[in-house]
């Protein structure tokens with residue numbers, strides 16, 4: 001059979017990929033299993049169609065990495081699941097033969113969460129891509145996990161509905177992957193993350209149980225398993241069905257574009273809009289380097305002389321949008337915007353967003369490689385943290401382009417470098433780590449929406465204490481006692497943290513606080 | 519506002535229970551029904567109170583568990599802000615910790631989300647007497663499992679909540695209530711039409727043949743929407759806080775009270791013509807029964823639970839529920855009388 005190459009599944013997204021050398025990351029294995037297990041393979045062959053099982057090197061190679069391409073490992077076996085029964089068979093084989101299991105959606109994850117194990121099975125969910133039910137009257141849809149994020153909105157568009165969370169990768173990423181990462185997007189500020197929009201799901205555990213969680217009712221009296229599963233990075237079970245809530249497409253939209261001479265003014269303006277009691281549908285910020293790159297790439301009319309721009313989308317009924325747009329415009333001007341323009345026509349709004357959406361591929365043209373960070377900070381810290389990042393940039397001698405979800409305080413500094421230069425690569429990684437630690441010190445977190453995976457596993461030691469990490473491990477064991485699912489990811493072992501030693505920031509309590517770090 | 523740090527005493531109490539294999543019942547104000555606790559000892563969070571951090575410009579507040587919810591709401595309202603899911607305050611009492619532990623939301627739930635949706639972080643003491651922080655004070659945070667939201671609605675079975683951080687929303691500029699006479703089936707259909715439109719609807723309540731709808735948001739929008747409604751009248755005395763807190767006359771008796779939830783779009787057919795009040799587009803109903811026998815309600819996927827003056831049928835504990843509980847509380851010291 002033909003195997004679609006994982007990388008070509010999202011070729012338009014490829015520029016986003018990071019090319020850090022895997023030697024930068026000390027890979028962690030929980031339990032090395034020496035021989036890929038012949039019995040396991042035999043069992044798989046008994047239960048699954050032969051075409052679903054890939055084992056030849058050239059067949060499994062496309063699956064050796066996700067969106068974090070620096071980290072690669074060839075899986076022992078790849079299974080392309082087409083039914084829940086396939087998933088359950090794979091889980092059973094893994095359980096009985098103690099084979100590590102990694103679940104993979106579309107492989108667009110940016111933290112190495114879907115990187116396979118050379119002694120394990122990679123369970124690929126993209127063939128389970130049916131829309132099972134659209135209940136337009138009640139604004140819900142039930143889908144298989146391999147359905148792409150955008151496909152949901154496409155399927156319900158005619159009924160005037162859409163699925164709100166819109167990660168930039170939405171043409172490619174799967175809803176199962178969104179659930180596993182609690183994916184966000186440009187419109188989270190008003191409409192929430194995946195967590196807030198998923199109302200039900202079915203999960204298969206490695207012990208062979210099917211959990212039916214949530215559903216079409218509001219708040220049942222039970223533990224909130226869904227809160228635990230959303231964002232659990234494939235460590236607790238395999239999501240085989242997802243029910244989401246849909247929203248009516250807003251009748252009116254306006255997008256304001258404000259240009260600033262100073263980065264910090266733009267940061268203050270974000271805090272100003274939030275504190276004025278306005279909740280824009282989206283509030284995004286770009287710095288000079290990002291503006292110039294996007295403008296050159298997309299030609300949408302951004303002011304290339306500005307130090308920063310803000311894009312602010314308001315939606316709702318006409319009266320409300322008009323009223324709020326006027327307030328936002330006043331605010332932008334009073335907070336130092338030297339120019340504000342408003343797009344009211346759908347095509348003008350679309351044009352302004354096009355530049356923002358092209359920012360990642362555009363940044364890809366600025367340097368051979370870039371490394372996308374994902375820290376979140378309180379919004380009042382935006383100006384200060386951006387200044388710190390720019391100082392670090394001088395110190396490391398690497399440029400940074402900033403284009404991010406300002407309204408959520410979710411930064412995405414893109415560190416530009418050349419991966420063929422080992423020294424630059426090492427610096428880029430160190431720089432990235434320092435940015436994340438800076439976010440933790442500012443009262444924030446090391447990841448807003450991309451997940452920990454392998455990439456940020458060391459920074460987890462900065463954000464959490466040993467007892468907290470221990471609690472995470474106990475929670476994981478409640479669902480996977482043998483720790484076979486996604487081993488070595490998301491939660492570091494205490495041994496790893498103590499080996500790391502070095503700088504341990506915890507809740508702002510840093511050794512030698514008198515030293516300036518950024 | 520009352521303020522005090524009682525955390526060391528609380529940790530000490532849990533440590534002692536852990537050491538001596540004793541059980542602990544956790545109390546806030548004791549305002550919630552069905553929480554009459556039994557245990558070797560009580561831990562009361564009421565003295566652990568006060569706001570830890572509140573930056574109105576950030577729309578985030580962090581607050582100690584024993585803080586009276588009413589005091590917190592008043593403080594937020596002074597800044598034109600609110601915890602949008604609006605958890606109930608029964609008998610004029612109730613702490614922030616109790617609200618998080620019970621995870622209940624008010625009349626605006628379908629529009630503003632549930633309480634867990636706006637919980638950003640918690641500090642807790644688990645069954646090993648360890649003080650742990652999960653989540654934080656930022657809007658987006660996917661580092662580690664989402665334990666703070668798991669604690670929401672766990673009824674104290676995972677440990678003591680010491681403090682919590684919430685995402686806030688600006689209060690709507692205006693809020694109008696419209697009232698009309700309406701049978702339950704008509705109300706159901708009328709509300710179903712709302713789902714597919716973007717309106718400023720933020721609350722529904724139907725009882726005794728009358729439908730109340732709350733419209734809240736930008737004044738211009740609320741006015742134009744409510745002006746367009748026919749056969750309705752504005753009612754500026756109806757209190758949504760009374761719906762939330764069970765202070766309406768409907769709730770003012772000792773009859774057994776049940777809480778029933780329905781799937782979206784499922785019409786609640788009241789078989790024995792019991793008296794009931796419904797909220798949330800009709801997806802939540804409060805039902806009073808003359809005896810302690812649970813109400814018979816027709817439909818699919820209905821969950822009925824005893825709320826007041828009624829005895830819940832014993833629920834069986836699932837494998838994963840008991841494992842989760844063990845993961846937080848290996849010796850089973852917290853709220854042993856509660857099954858979630």
Ligand SMILES: Cc1cc2nc3c(=O)[nH]c(=O)nc-3n(C[C@H](O)[C@H](O)[C@H](O)COP(=O)(O)OP(=O)(O)OC[C@H]3O[C@@H](n4cnc5c(N)ncnc54)[C@H](O)[C@@H]3O)c2cc1C
Pocket residue numbers: 013016066067102103104105106107108109110112113114125145166167168169172173174175176177178179180181182183184185186233234235237238239240360449450486
């Ligand atoms: C260009 C680009 C832009 C991006 N923009 C955004 C953005 O704006 N916002 C954002 O949040 N993210 C963004 N991402 C990151 C990524 O797209 C998201 O994390 C997405 O949710 C991953 O989905 P996926 O299907 O590709 O999952 P994968 O990468 O295949 O897997 C991600 C994790 O989910 C687990 N998993 C996948 N499917 C299942 C399942 N069915 N059951 C259990 N576990 C499962 C995997 O084990 C892994 O740990 C972007 C990525 C790229 C490349």
